[in-house]
Amino acid sequence: MPRLETTLAEIRAHGGRVTPARRAVLAAILDAGEHHFTAADVLAAVDQAEPQPDRATVYRTLELLTEIGLLKPLPLNGEAIVYHRTDHRHGHVVCRVCGAITEVPEQALIDFASTLQQETHFTIDADCVAVSGTCEPCAAAMTHA
Amino acid sequence: MPRLETTLAEIRAHGGRVTPARRAVLAAILDAGEHHFTAADVLAAVDQAEPQPDRATVYRTLELLTEIGLLKPLPLNGEAIVYHRTDHRHGHVVCRVCGAITEVPEQALIDFASTLQQETHFTIDADCVAVSGTCEPCAAAMTHA
DNA sequence: CTTTTTGCAAAGCTTTTGCACCACA
DNA sequence: TGTGGTGCAAAAGCTTTGCAAAAAG
Numbered sequence: 001m002p003r004l005e006t007t008l009a010e011i012r013a014h015g016g017r018v019t020p021a022r023r024a025v026l027a028a029i030l031d032a033g034e035h036h037f038t039a040a041d042v043l044a045a046v047d048q049a050e051p052q053p054d055r056a057t058v059y060r061t062l063e064l065l066t067e068i069g070l071l072k073p074l075p076l077n078g079e080a081i082v083y084h085r086t087d088h089r090h091g092h093v094v095c096r097v098c099g100a101i102t103e104v105p106e107q108a109l110i111d112f113a114s115t116l117q118q119e120t121h122f123t124i125d126a127d128c129v130a131v132s133g134t135c136e137p138c139a140a141a142m143t144h145a
Numbered sequence: 146m147p148r149l150e151t152t153l154a155e156i157r158a159h160g161g162r163v164t165p166a167r168r169a170v171l172a173a174i175l176d177a178g179e180h181h182f183t184a185a186d187v188l189a190a191v192d193q194a195e196p197q198p199d200r201a202t203v204y205r206t207l208e209l210l211t212e213i214g215l216l217k218p219l220p221l222n223g224e225a226i227v228y229h230r231t232d233h234r235h236g237h238v239v240c241r242v243c244g245a246i247t248e249v250p251e252q253a254l255i256d257f258a259s260t261l262q263q264e265t266h267f268t269i270d271a272d273c274v275a276v277s278g279t280c281e282p283c284a285a286a287m288t289h290a
Numbered sequence: 291c292t293t294t295t296t297g298c299a300a301a302g303c304t305t306t307t308g309c310a311c312c313a314c315a
Numbered sequence: 316t317g318t319g320g321t322g323c324a325a326a327a328g329c330t331t332t333g334c335a336a337a338a339a340g
Contacts, residue, residue, distance in 0.1 A: 017314050017319060039304075054322045059305060075222045075239070075277045079330095080304060093267045094220070105264050112257040119250050122238045122278040131274045132220045133267040162294060162339050184329075199297045204330060224305095225329060 004030055007070065014068050021053035025061040035088045036101050038080040074130045084128070091129035097138035104129065149175055152215065159213050166198035170206040174216075180233045181246050183225040219275045229273070236274035242283035249274065 007026055008018045016022075028045035029037065039059060046053050053061075062083060065071040074082045076094060082101075084092070091104030113124040134142070152171055153163045161167075173190035174182065184204060191198050198206070207228060210216040219227045221239055227246075229237070236249030258269040279287070 012315095015319090019314070019320065021321065056306075056323080057321055060320080073222050075220060075275060077218050077220045077222070077226060081222060093261060093265055093269070095267065096270070096273075102265050102267060104261065108257065108260040108264060111260075112253065115253040115256075116238060116249065116276070116278070119253060120238055120247050121281040122240065122247060123284050124238070124276055124278040125241070129276045130220060131261070131269055131276065133261070133269040136266040139268050160294095164295065164339070166296070201298080201331075202296060205295080 010068060010070065011064070016064060016068075020051060021057045022061055022064075024049035024053050025058055026065075029085070035085045036074070036082055036092070038078075038082055040080055072125075072128050074128065076130050086127060089127050091126060091131070093131055093133050093135075095135035095138055096132045097134055097142075100135050102135065104131075155213055155215070156209070161209060161213075165196060166202045167206055167209075169194035169198050170203055171210075174210075174230070180230045181219070181227055181237070183223075183227055185225055217270075217273045219273065221275050221277075231272060234272045236271065236276070238276055238278050240280035240283055241277045242279055242287075245280050247280065249276075 004023070004026055007030075008023070011018060011022065024046045025042060028042050028049070032041070032045060034041075039062060042058055042062065043055060046058060062071060066073065066083070070086055071083045072086055074084050074092060076082050078099075090106060091109040093102045093104055094100070095102075109126050109129060113126045113129075116122055116124050149168070149171055152175075153168070156163060156167065169191045170187060173187050173194070177186070177190060179186075184207060187203055187207065188200060191203060207216060211218065211228070215231055216228045217231055219229050219237060221227050223244070235251060236254040238247045238249055239245070240247075254271050254274060258271045258274075261267055261269050
């Protein structure tokens with residue numbers, strides 16, 4: 001999802017229309033610079049847009065972007081769905097204590113996916129892998145406790 | 146979580162009390178033989194218990210068992226929380242199409258965890274890893290479609 | 291007896307849906 | 316002009332919470 005106009009073109013290419021609401025949602029996602037976010041993040045961001053898109057529209061737009069393949073929901077167990085921009089390919093390690101998300105080195109992911117493919121016959125979506133763990137600061141905090 | 150009585154003893158050891166509701170929930174979990182289940186599964190199972198524990202009690206008991214360390218919620222993005230019995234150590238691969246859960250070979254998991262530890266300084270909870278993929282039957286179905 | 295646990299009912303949260311109106315292409 | 320999108324409001328689904336009554340140790 002490199003630039004706003006490019007993405008809007010992709011929406012058109014998929015038979016979708018370009019509307020102010022969709023511009024606002026895309027702008028919010030692109031401006032944030034973050035590669036991970038929740039619907040709530042987007043809702044907060046478009047809160048300042050004019051005209052302000054409705055909650056339902058934001059959800060529907062996220063769904064659209066997911067269908068088109070520009071976003072993917074991460075398999076996490078939080079209270080909300082975390083989306084991930086697919087223009088940044090990598091796995092994720094999420095700290096179960098503080099929620100920090102760190103990227104998994106590409107090679108480690110490829111090796112793991114390949115092993116799993118051989119041993120379980122599952123095709124891993126390397127771009128959508130998330131594992132839970134404890135980040136260094138939180139691990140240290142737990143030791144001192 | 147090997148046997149009912151052993152587990153009840155653990156609850157006592159943690160300062161908890163043994164009640165009919167907790168017996169019922171534990172029995173449901175142990176009898177199912179399944180290592181993965183949702184609150185809904187447990188609710189359905191205890192539905193036949195007498196006296197029948199309340200929904201809230203079931204949720205509170207699952208929370209208790211999680212605190213004690215006998216259960217862990219898996220990081221998945223389903224509509225409901227999937228719990229995993231910690232007496233079976235393994236990772237999970239979940240098919241994003243049909244939801245099937247397959248176990249990850251221990252060694253592959255250890256290798257991956259060790260790589261991540263070195264490269265990201267995250268400590269992976271190997272017992273609580275879940276990755277998304279597509280199982281062989283579903284992958285085949287998609288190809289034919 | 292004291293403290294924990296339960297049941298009941300209601301609320302909380304994120305996300306989804308139905309429907310009439312509006313607007314992009 | 317016609318299909319697709321939007322806003323509004325209400326519902327759905329899972330989970331949590333407050334509180335008084337009941338029970339475990």
